[in-house]
Amino acid sequence: MSDNQTILEMRNITKTFPGVKALSDVTLEVKRGEIHAICGENGAGKSTLMKVLSGVYPHGTYEGDIVFEGKECTFSSINDSEHAGIVIIHQELALVPLLSIAENIFLGNEQVEKGRINWHKTNAEAAKLLARVGLDENPITPINQIGVGKQQLVEIAKALSKRVKLLILDEPTAALNDTDSAHLLDLLRHLKEQGITSIMISHKLNEITAIADATTVIRDGMTIETIDRGPEMTQERIIKGMVGRELDNLFPEHTPNIGEEIMRVEDWTVLHPTVAGRKVSDSASFDVRAGEIVGIAGLMGAGRTELAMSLFGGAYGRKVSGRLFLHGKEVHLHSVADAIDAGLAYATEDRKRYGLNLIDDIRRNISAASLDKIASNGVVNSNEEIKNAERYRKEMRIKTPTVMNVVGQLSGGNQQKVVLSKWMMTAPEVLILDEPTRGIDVGAKYEIYTIINALADAGKAVVVISSELPELLGICDRIFTLAFGRITGQLPRGEATQESLMKLMTKEREAA
Incomplete structure (x- = not known):
C-alpha cells in the first residue's frame, strides 16, 4: 500500500x-x-x-x-x-x-x-x-x-x-x-x-x-x-x-587543421518578411575556413536562424542585400537549389517540422536533397538510394534495424543523425548547423560532436548556431556574437568565456 x-x-x-x-x-x-x-x-x-x-x-x-x-x-x-x-x-x-x-x-x-x-x-x-x-x-x-x-x-x-x-x-x-x-x-x-x-x-x-x-x-x-x-x-x-559509464569529458578532444577561407559574408542585411522596415540581419559580416568550426552565439531574437536561412538561397526574409563569397569568388544564390549546387547545406533547428518528413522512411529522408545524384532521366534508382542510406546508417550509427523504418519512430538523437546524413549526402563544402543537439541527451550529443569534428577534419567549413554557450565553447575554434541582427564581436576559442560572450551578446544597439 x-x-x-x-x-x-x-x-x-x-x-x-x-x-x-x-x-x-x-x-x-x-x-x-x-x-x-x-x-x-x-x-x-x-x-x-x-x-x-x-x-x-x-x-x-x-x-x-x-x-x-x-x-x-x-x-x-x-x-x-x-x-x-x-x-x-x-x-x-x-x-x-x-x-x-x-x-x-x-x-x-x-x-x-x-x-x-x-x-x-x-x-x-x-x-x-x-x-x-x-x-x-x-x-x-x-x-x-x-x-x-x-x-x-x-x-x-x-x-x-x-x-x-x-x-x-x-x-x-x-x-x-x-x-x-x-x-x-x-x-x-x-x-x-x-x-x-x-x-x-x-x-x-x-x-x-x-x-x-x-x-x-x-x-x-x-x-x-x-x-x-x-x-x-x-x-x-x-x-x-x-x-552506463562515466563521461569524463562532455566534448571529444579535437585538434583543428584550419586551411583556406571557404566562405565570407559581407554587410549582410535582411528585412523581416512581414514587418515593414524591420531588419533581422543588419550589415552582418563573418567568415569560415576549411577545417574550422565557427560558432554563432546570440540571445533569442538576435537573428541567428534568420541570418543562416537567408544565406541558404534566400530561404528567409526579403530584400536581402550584401555579398557572399565562396573560395574568394562572389556568388548570387537565388534559391535553395542554387545554395545546394554551390556547396552549402543548412540543417534547421526544427528537425520535426522542416528537417524531416516524419511519416516517410529513413531512406527517402536521407536522399531528399540529393535526388539528382541517384536519378537517371528523372527516375530515382532505388538500389542506389538504399545503398547510400545504408552507408550513412552504419557510418552515423543510426540505431535502427533497417533504413525502411519510418523516421518519426526514431529517438531525437537518431533523427538528428538522419538530418546530418541528408546534408552530408549533398557533399557540401559549408555546413550550417542550427541547434544541432537541441532536445537530445548527453550521450547522443557526444556522438554528434564527434561527427562535427570529423566533418571539419574532412576539410569542411562548419558553422554551429547554439543557445548553449558551454557547447560553443566546447567545440568551436572561433565564436561570433550576434545582437539585434548585428555581429558585435568575435573571439578565438582560447579567449572566449561565457561571461565574455554574454557581454557581447547583450551589447546595445548604438544610437544613430
Whole structure:
C-alpha cells in the first residue's frame, strides 16, 4: 500500500511495440508535492512511461499497475487521467495558433451557460490563471502572437484550469532561452508551494540538479535508480546512470587543421518578411575556413536562424542585400537549389517540422536533397538510394534495424543523425548547423560532436548556431556574437568565456 506521502506509484510497467520492448518492469514512486525529474538517453523510454501514465497508451496495452492517491487506476484515455488530476504537457505544444489565449486555455472545457459560451467569464477566468503563472498578457491575444516561452506558460495555465494535482512536463525548457527557462523553473517551485506535484523530463542536467527533489534514471527501458536531493545528486552521477559509464569529458578532444577561407559574408542585411522596415540581419559580416568550426552565439531574437536561412538561397526574409563569397569568388544564390549546387547545406533547428518528413522512411529522408545524384532521366534508382542510406546508417550509427523504418519512430538523437546524413549526402563544402543537439541527451550529443569534428577534419567549413554557450565553447575554434541582427564581436576559442560572450551578446544597439 502507498503511504499518504506517496501520490503516485507505477509498478512493474512493461510496454511492448512490434519487435521492441520499450519498457521492462519499470517502477516509479513520486512523493506528494515534490518536483520529480526523469532522466535518460533518447529512446530510453521516458516519454513512453509518461504516455502510459496519462492514458495515451490505454490500460490493457501494457502490463503493470498505476496507483494514484492510493487508488489503482485504469485510464482508457487522456480524459480519464485528467479527470483524476493528472495533466501532461508534451514537448510539441498542443495549442491552436489562431485562437486566443483564453480560448486555448478552455478548449474542450468551455465556460458554458444555458448552452452558450460565456465569453466574459472565459476571459475573466483566463486572466486569473495567467496571473497564477506570472504571464502578463491580454487573454484575447492570439497564441501565434506570443513566443514559445509564453506558450509554455499558457499550457500550464490550461493545466491549472483542470484542477491539476500531478503535472507532467516533457522537455519543458528544450526550446526556451535562459531567461524563459529560469522563469519556468521558478513557476514550478511556486506550484510546489501550492501543493502541486510535478514530473519533469529533461536533458538539461544543470536544471535538474537545481530544481529536482528526486531524480529517476531510466536506461534501455529499465529503472536504473532514483536519487534523492542531496550531495549524491550530481550531474556526473546522473550521466553515469544514463549512459552506463562515466563521461569524463562532455566534448571529444579535437585538434583543428584550419586551411583556406571557404566562405565570407559581407554587410549582410535582411528585412523581416512581414514587418515593414524591420531588419533581422543588419550589415552582418563573418567568415569560415576549411577545417574550422565557427560558432554563432546570440540571445533569442538576435537573428541567428534568420541570418543562416537567408544565406541558404534566400530561404528567409526579403530584400536581402550584401555579398557572399565562396573560395574568394562572389556568388548570387537565388534559391535553395542554387545554395545546394554551390556547396552549402543548412540543417534547421526544427528537425520535426522542416528537417524531416516524419511519416516517410529513413531512406527517402536521407536522399531528399540529393535526388539528382541517384536519378537517371528523372527516375530515382532505388538500389542506389538504399545503398547510400545504408552507408550513412552504419557510418552515423543510426540505431535502427533497417533504413525502411519510418523516421518519426526514431529517438531525437537518431533523427538528428538522419538530418546530418541528408546534408552530408549533398557533399557540401559549408555546413550550417542550427541547434544541432537541441532536445537530445548527453550521450547522443557526444556522438554528434564527434561527427562535427570529423566533418571539419574532412576539410569542411562548419558553422554551429547554439543557445548553449558551454557547447560553443566546447567545440568551436572561433565564436561570433550576434545582437539585434548585428555581429558585435568575435573571439578565438582560447579567449572566449561565457561571461565574455554574454557581454557581447547583450551589447546595445548604438544610437544613430
